[in-house]
Amino acid sequence: MTAEPTTQPPHLTDSHCHLDFPDFEGEVDAVIARAHAAGIHRMVTICTKPGQEPAVRALAEAHPSLWYAYGLHPMQVGKQPPVSVADLIAVAQHPKMVGIGETGLDYHYTAETAVAQRDSLRIHITAAQETGLPLIIHARAADEDMAEILTEGFRAAPYTCVMHCFSSGEPLARAALDLGFYLSMSGIAAFPKSQELRDIFSRAPLDRILLETDSPYLAPPPHRGRRNEPAYTAHTAQVGADIFGLSLADFAAATEANFERLFTRVRPA
Template sequence: MTPTIVDSHCHLDFPDFEGEIDALIDRAAQAGVTRMVTICTKLKNEPTVRAIAEAHAPIFYAAGTHPMSAADEPLATVDELIALTKHPKLVGIGETGLDYHYASESAQIQKDSLRIHIAAARETGLPLIIHARAADDDMARILSEEYHNGAYSCVMHCYCSGPELAKTSLDLGFYLSMSGIATFKNSQEVRDIFANAPVDRVLVETDAPYLAPTPFRGKRNEPAYTAHTAQVGADVFAMSYADFAAQTTANFDRLFTKAAQYQVAA
């Protein structure tokens, strides 16, 4: 039996996967990836992402405004985000966050958008899904300020920021998600950050179609490749693949409680 794992973050509505979802799910299942969360990055695309989740049993979804789109999309409202969470397969808020590498000119609207998403996560109890790039100080400050205004849960998706933001996030009880970046030869710092994290606070993901892990680096990523990242994760924690797969799956279910409950009810 192939150990089962979860791709906690992918983008299956992107054109890269058009007409391929059924085959993609089959390949994922062969690799042991039995569930996946596809992420809506612009709220106007939420109906399309929702339809993918509705049509395919292994797929759940989350919705929010990506920080790189924050300046070009209408600012979401807390009520608008909360309303979306009524759907039984919407299991997270985001992705949201801060990206000063590609979109530093929209820093203020990104911060405003982030706080709105945090408020929705706090209100609904669903986990916040964070994208952070080149914004460690502001991200740590806002996450901490908002947590002290009222607790919420969170995953730092595709974690490749610095050790200080990782420590802040972990101290707040948040989770770090390992992507294909952790498999790259030049990503020792990322592996070291994960090695210093509690293993019960780690998830795995693809961010497909981006960031394909070794040995597929530079090619289109897909959920099946979560297994390659998870193998590196097992090595980082000196665990067997089966044990690491079981641990990260348990972690996912603890954080994404709505997905876990849906699985039990199905």
């Protein structure tokens, strides 16, 4: 009697997680192993504070399936030392450093540093332009300024970009897509009350969609309310497949190609 073939999960990439956060202390190896078992064969862990860069780099060096990005998170502006274009370019020399950021604007929690956030964002844009690495954007309650600054920078010198954990409105989505940028789908897209966001994704070109967890935050159902981790990318991918009317395998293949097109320094699968 011939055994039934085992169905392997499709390959997926978690394009944005934070494996250096205390939530994962002492568990990174197990978290990565669970990700691999779920088909998540690559992860990009994001450094949000300059002082954490050595630790984040060490994680990427220790795990073949892990890469990293470096920048100053907008909510850390004014709390952490500022970064310079030269600093970002210097860190970008590391072969496993694959993106600039996350950077951006957050007027919901940290509106008091809005001017400094805009200055920091422009520094990161310049570094993306000079290195050729993609910019990784955080946007919250700042859609108009975000669209203006991204467009202004792109007109000065083109660069590539992903709108990480996209949950803004249609105008910012359209502005980003018009510049050739990517929208990243997180667990928020799987929340029951996120139909408006799912509709925005459904109107975007399939070749501009990425997947992420933003773990340890924003776990999708059925894990909502608990710590998120890269393995749960698979749940968001199924929602994305449903949005685009595709099989999970076909949606996974599309997002894999998108990731490799944007994050050119990451080795292809």
